[in-house]
C-alpha cells in the first residue's frame with residue numbers, strides 16, 4: 513500500500529508538474545488560507561474567505577471533471593473512493609452557497625464557514641491519504657504529469673463559486689460549468705458588466721476547459 517502523498521518527496525510524486533504535486537500545493541495553500549482566516553479581522557477576513565472560495569471551487573470542479581473519471585476507470589475501488597469525496601464536495605458546495613447568502617458578522621454564517629473548513633480539511637486528508645496514493649500506484653510518472661497538465665487547464669477555467677445546478681459528474685458538470693465559469697470569473701474580476709475583451713477571454717477559457725475534458729476522456733479510454 514502506497515503511503516500518504518503528504519510526506520513524499522517531489523521526485524516520488526513524479527516531479528512538480530505531476531497531478532499529485534499540484535494537488536498537494538493547492539491543499540497546502542488552502543490550509544494556509546484557512547489558518548490566516550482564523551487570525552484575520554474585518555476586510556482582510558472577507559478577502560481571505562473570497563480567495564478560499566475561489567480556490568476550493570476551481571480545484572474541486574477540475575477534480576470532478578478530469579481527475580475522478582480517470583480514478584474510477586483506473587483504480588480498483590475508484591468508484592467508492594470518488595463517491596466519498598464527491599459527497600464532501602457537495603456538502604461544501606451547499607454550505608458555501610448558504611454563506612454567500614448571509615451577511616458578514618452573522619453568527620450562523622460563521623458556524624457554516626467553520627463547518628465548511630472542517631470538511632475541506634477532511635477532503636484534503638481523504639485525497640492525500642487514500643485516493644491519490646491509489647492513483648499513484650496505478651500510473652507512472654509521465655502519465656501523472658500529463659494528467660497534472662489537464663487538471664491544471666481545467667482548474668484555470670473552472671467555476672469559482674458554488675452552483676446547485678452543476679452535477680458532480682461529467683459530462684453534465686463540464687457542459688454546465690463552462691458558461692457558469694464565465695459568469696463567475698467576470699464577477700470576480702469586474703464586479704460589473706462584461707466588456708468585449710473579457711468576452712474573448714471567456715471564450716478562450718471555455719475552449720480550454722472543454723479541451724481538457726476531452727483530453728482526459730481520451731486518457732482514461734486508453735487506460
Ligand SMILES: [Fe+2]
Pocket residue numbers: 535539571575636639
Ligand atoms: Fe484536492
Ligand SMILES: [Fe+2]
Pocket residue numbers: 571572575597601635636639
Ligand atoms: Fe477535493
